[in-house]
Amino acid sequence: MAHLIIVGGGISGLSAAYYARRAAPELKITLLEAEARLGGKITTVVEEGFVLEGGPDAVVRYKPWAIALMKDLGLEAQMVGTIPTQPSALIHDGHQALPIPPGLQMVIPGDLRAMAMSPLLSPLGKARAALDLVLPKGPEQDEPFGAFITRRLGPQLWERLAAPLSGGIYGGDPYAISTLAAFPQLKALEQTHGSLIRGALQQRKERGSREAGGLFASLKQGLGSWVEALGAHLPEVEVCLGTPVEGLRQRGEGWQVLTAEGGLEADAVLLATPGPVTARLLQGLHPAAAAALGEIPYGRSATVSLAFPQEKLPPRVGHGMLMAANAGFRVRGFTWTDQKWAARAPEGYSLVRAYFSGVDGDEATLLNLAKVDLSRLWGRLPEPQRAWVFRWEQGLPQYTVGHLNRVQQALEAEALPGLFLAGAAYHGVGLPEVVRMGQERALKAVGFLQGASLPPVTVEPGGV
Structure with missing residues (x-):
């Protein structure tokens, strides 16, 4: 029986496992994840009536791959859109908040x-x-x-x-x-x-326009329920949590994946890992691809969610507010979570989320920065009754000038028989794009293992 090892249990790796299993039920599939949980940056907290996202909070509807996967998992009845409102968001220019023009x-x-x-x-x-x-x-x-x-x-x-x-x-x-x-x-x-x-x-x-509340979608209990559904649909996939991969070797016509517990033999390997991790694993196998991946910068990101008694907050407009460049804010933007999504806070409470990018600091520092910027918007800030901080040292890959050339060089590693790459480092940072690449690379791996003569699978840059 052919064996496919997928490294990385974020949404790209989970999508790859799902589509590989569906395309080849007889295939042996092992998924290795370094952390103690699946989902990568999808982190949903459900407690005491609050439903909040530590990472991404939505998928866009006009890119079909994430929505199609949710429907395939039977989650269509759980899908929700944002609460309709006009304007949907404001931009603060440093002096006042102004609506985004339709x-x-x-x-x-x-x-x-x-x-x-x-x-x-x-x-x-x-x-x-x-x-x-x-x-x-x-x-x-x-x-x-x-x-x-x-x-x-x-x-x-x-x-x-x-x-x-x-x-x-x-x-x-x-x-x-x-x-x-x-x-x-x-x-x-x-x-x-x-x-x-x-x-x-x-x-x-x-x-037409993408307005009127139809642009974004999520699930009633947050995107974490998407991860749970994916895990539930992989009953015959061996999922190994807390298992970082330490090395990767070619072994005859196959591969050996090295972990702290020893080596695992595979006929094909799909690396659905962040760029720096993939670069490390490819260093001795394809130095040029590893070097190209190493040139893709990653920036820190973080979110801070704050719960307030609703009666103590000033009126808030729309779903949130973005900050103009050079306006003096440390926060990149705020989401009024309870006004963007239904049933995300218990009755009488409001939920506010701050998003940071490129800001260094521990949890206490980020919490304080979020409160300082909210005070600038509102004047007097009530003390939040709950706070949740999520930090990502390697947040999103930065698609700087020359990115397409770096990606082309990185994907040359796929010339090694049985090796496939997927994830946010290549052709799109959004959830739909990484689902699409996970699916396409999984099907390419299945074709390789089945000896099928398949045309090359290419993924065009996703854009916005």
């Missing part, structure tokens, strides 16, 4: 009237953004996302709109994001329409 296509204005009426930009900022309609096309090659948006739409639109929106997705320094890796659609709009605004207007006309 009609955006990704981070680009797709409704000229809404942008003209928005107080988020000054008249001069709006005039500079409108120059995008007459500016010549820029270069086709990659460039930092901040430079790209500033060149097309001006510095004010970048700082007050595009930077907080893109930083909320990718973390790290949004200016340094690779445009081609993270926002290839926007490069295509410029090259096709000669203008981002003109392209966004056409795009919105063709597919």
Whole structure:
């Protein structure tokens, strides 16, 4: 019986195990996870009537892979959308909180009237953004996302709109994001329409807006119930928790996976691990791929959730608030969790979540920073009755300029027979993208083990 070992029990590794088992019921599958729990950064706490997320809190509906997996697991009846509200979110410019203008296509204005009426930009900022309609096309090659948006739409639109929106997705320094890796659609709009605004207007006309509460989905008891369902659907997969992989060797036509308990023999190995872990495991097998993965930076991230008596909080608008670039906040943004999702706090309580990226500090420091920034928004801050802090030293991979070349070099390791790579380091940091890559690499591994002649599986950059 052929043996597939999957290293990594985050959502990518779990998806790979699920789809490999479904495609080949006879296959022996072992999943090794270094931590004592499955799910990776999906961390849901359910206690005393609170349901809160330590990591990601939603999947986007218009990227179908995560939703399709949830439905396949029988979770459709548990799926929920965000509570409808207008505006859905605000951006604080350092002086006041202003609504995000409707009609955006990704981070680009797709409704000229809404942008003209928005107080988020000054008249001069709006005039500079409108120059995008007459500016010549820029270069086709990659460039930092901040430079790209500033060149097309001006510095004010970048700082007050595009930077907080893109930083909320990718973390790290949004200016340094690779445009081609993270926002290839926007490069295509410029090259096709000669203008981002003109392209966004056409795009919105063709597919409509993603507003009105239909963009995000979760589960009634949080995304942790997705992880539980995946685990329950792997009864014949050997899951080994608390089992970090220390090394990887080629052994004849197969592989040996080294752990503290000894070596495990496998016919194929799928590494669904963070970039630095994968780089370490590949160091002696494919130095060039390991070096490329080592060049993908990871930034710290953290969330702080605070529970308050509802009567002590000021009115809050929408689902939350993002902070403009250079506005003096340490928090990247706040989510009003009880206003974004139904039944996430017991009656009489509100739940607020702060998101940090690139901030160093222990739990006490992060908690204090969240309270300081909330005090700046609200003036007098009531003492939270509960607090939960989650820290990720290796948060999200940073898709900086040159990312696509690094990924191409890293995936050359798959030329080693029976080795496959998946995860957030490659073609998308969102949950749908890592599910898709886990599925595709799993099916590729099954094809290899069954001796099938399959066409190469490629995953295009996901973008937003």
